[in-house]
Amino acid sequence: xxxxxxxxxxxxxxxxxxxxxxxxxxxxxxxxxxxxxxxxxxxxxxxxxxxxxxxxxxxxxxxxxxxxxxxxxxxxxxxxxxxxxxxxxxxxxxxxxxxxxxxxxxxxxxxxxxxxxxxxxxxxxxxxxxxxxxxxxxxxxxxxxx
Numbered sequence: 008x009x010x011x012x013x014x015x016x017x018x019x020x021x022x023x024x025x026x027x028x029x030x031x032x033x034x035x036x037x038x039x040x041x042x043x044x045x046x047x048x049x050x051x052x053x054x055x056x057x058x059x060x061x062x063x064x065x066x067x068x069x070x071x072x073x074x075x076x077x078x079x080x081x082x083x084x085x086x087x088x089x090x091x092x093x094x095x096x097x098x099x100x101x102x103x104x105x106x107x108x109x110x111x112x113x114x115x116x117x118x119x120x121x122x123x124x125x126x127x128x129x130x131x132x133x134x135x136x137x138x139x140x141x142x143x144x145x146x147x148x149x150x151x152x153x
Contacts, residue, residue, distance in 0.1 A: 015042035016049035080151045083144055091146040094119045102126045109135045119145075 025031045038048040094117040097104045101120030107113040
């Protein structure tokens with residue numbers, strides 16, 4: 008992958024990733040690269056300074072990455088605990104429980120569990136409000152980011 012700083016004919020600057028340098032050339036020739044600000048397809052590469060990191064800079068980057076991962080793991084842990092404390096886990100019975108609550112057959116309460124994409128779509132089509140929980144944030148998942 009290669010990242011280019013690009014500039015359009017209206018002087019808007021933006022970045023884009025390409026598989027390789029020839030991928031940029033092919034996309035540009037087919038007018039597939041558009042400015043996200045004005046949609047112009049008259050795009051050129053902007054001047055870029057190389058990003059050469061010294062060993063000190065690499066250490067700073069590693070430390071920042073570790074801090075960010077630690078912060079993210081902390082937030083994910085708090086989210087998992089919130090879900091565990093405030094919601095009832097109903098497992099693979101989620102679609103049935105959500106319907107029963109929605110149609111007043113069961114007491115209203117906050118639940119979470121598993122549902123296939125088709126089941127979730129059907130619930131949504133019935134007007135049942137639901138939100139996916141990323142697997143990483145599920146109380147059932149104890150993994151941390153590395």
